[in-house]
Amino acid sequence: MKPLGRRFDAYQAFLLGCKTYWSNTLYPQVKSECYTKNDEKSFDAIENSSRDNVTYQYYSYLERHLQRMKYSGRYGIVPMHEPFRPELEQKLDENLPKNLLTLQNNFEPPSYFTAIDIHQHPGGTCGDTLAGFVYERGSRSMWPGGSKDRGLHSRFNAIVKSICEPQRVLDLGCGFGKSTQPFAEDFPGGKVLGVDVSAPCLKLAALTAYKNQLQNIQYHQCNAENTPFSSASFDLVTSTMLLHEMPPKAIRKLIRESFRLLDNGGYAIHLDYLTDDDPFNQFIHFGHAQRNNEPFMKPLSEMGLGNVMQDAGFKDVKVEPFEEAPNALSPNNRAWRFPWIIVTGQRP
Numbered sequence: 169m170k171p172l173g174r175r176f177d178a179y180q181a182f183l184l185g186c187k188t189y190w191s192n193t194l195y196p197q198v199k200s201e202c203y204t205k206n207d208e209k210s211f212d213a214i215e216n217s218s219r220d221n222v223t224y225q226y227y228s229y230l231e232r233h234l235q236r237m238k239y240s241g242r243y244g245i246v247p248m249h250e251p252f253r254p255e256l257e258q259k260l261d262e263n264l265p266k267n268l269l270t271l272q273n274n275f276e277p278p279s280y281f282t283a284i285d286i287h288q289h290p291g292g293t294c295g296d297t298l299a300g301f302v303y304e305r306g307s308r309s310m311w312p313g314g315s316k317d318r319g320l321h322s323r324f325n326a327i328v329k330s331i332c333e334p335q336r337v338l339d340l341g342c343g344f345g346k347s348t349q350p351f352a353e354d355f356p357g358g359k360v361l362g363v364d365v366s367a368p369c370l371k372l373a374a375l376t377a378y379k380n381q382l383q384n385i386q387y388h389q390c391n392a393e394n395t396p397f398s399s400a401s402f403d404l405v406t407s408t409m410l411l412h413e414m415p416p417k418a419i420r421k422l423i424r425e426s427f428r429l430l431d432n433g434g435y436a437i438h439l440d441y442l443t444d445d446d447p448f449n450q451f452i453h454f455g456h457a458q459r460n461n462e463p464f465m466k467p468l469s470e471m472g473l474g475n476v477m478q479d480a481g482f483k484d485v486k487v488e489p490f491e492e493a494p495n496a497l498s499p500n501n502r503a504w505r506f507p508w509i510i511v512t513g514q515r516p
């Protein structure tokens with residue numbers, strides 16, 4: 169893909185600079201003012217006192233509008249892709265090797281997914297033929313500590329590798345392949361299948377796998393709640409940042425479906441966000457969910473994901489914090505971060 173131009177780069181770098189100020193300076197200030205004002209420290213007390221707090225109002229304004237500008241502003245990702253539409257669409261329709269990508273005719277993504285512009289991405293990841301390119305560019309500046317490389321996914325894969333050495337991997341909600349590709353590279357003797365509801369993302373994922381000459385990867389369009397694959401056909405069912413995009417009913421179906429798909433002894437390992445029960449952390453995370461159009465983040469934190477895994481039949485279920493970048497979990501890190509967790513369970 170051609171560069172989108174100096175104006176685009178300067179505008180996006182400016183937004184990321186503002187986001188870094190928001191994360192590293194404003195967030196610790198909101199936290200400190202909140203704790204000075206609230207002896208009680210209940211969720212309701214924090215919410216009530218924050219409503220009129222100017223630092224919190226500024227924090228919330230920036231959180232909402234920097235993200236809006238990133239996608240939809242004058243030099244936002246969506247308008248800046250528009251002039252390249254014909255050539256990008258042509259690229260996506262390139263002939264790919266047979267079986268690399270399977271799309272469904274007349275596939276209907278779930279209504280909970282199409283009803284909202286998730287992450288403030290206009291139309292979400294399914295809404296436009298260029299949505300995969302837009303999402304890929306957006307993912308490079310998801311949060312100030314993140315970067316365009318695969319740091320987060322490599323760290324996740326290192327943990328997965330310490331748990332199991334799967335030969336048959338299913339990556340649910342694979343997007344444009346950023347979470348799938350590291351599995352194909354780390355387990356070259358195995359087979360990796362990425363599934364998603366979004367055709368534009370899957371097309372970009374398949375194109376990238378083809379360009380990177382990854383022979384052990386395939387992509388398939390389907391809903392992770394209900395896949396067309398045979399029972400006991402995988403050693404690992406995984407997802408990265410998928411669960412918080414689904415309502416609890418759909419997550420329960422996905423967990424039961426993962427159990428069906430796993431062979432005996434296989435693992436389900438999901439990377440996502442769950443707050444702890446600290447009221448300030450909840451206030452910030454649930455506020456983020458509202459400001460970033462992510463309505464299912466709060467229900468995910470409240471549904472008891474570990475119990476859902478156990479009820480589905482998984483054993484040795486663990487929900488553990490995940491350090492997404494070096495020192496992210498250090499007490500010296502005062503910056504804003506997502507409450508990353510990994511949930512793991514084994515099919516007996």
Ligand SMILES: C[S@@+](CC[C@H](N)C(=O)[O-])C[C@H]1O[C@@H](n2cnc3c(N)ncnc32)[C@H](O)[C@@H]1O
Nearest residue numbers: 293341342343346347364365366391392408409
């Ligand atoms: C935040 S993205 C994460 C993508 C990828 N796992 C990564 O780490 O870059 C979530 C993805 O889940 C997909 N998705 C949402 N609901 C889904 C569902 N019910 N079944 C399959 N995919 C879904 C979206 O289209 C999107 O590509």
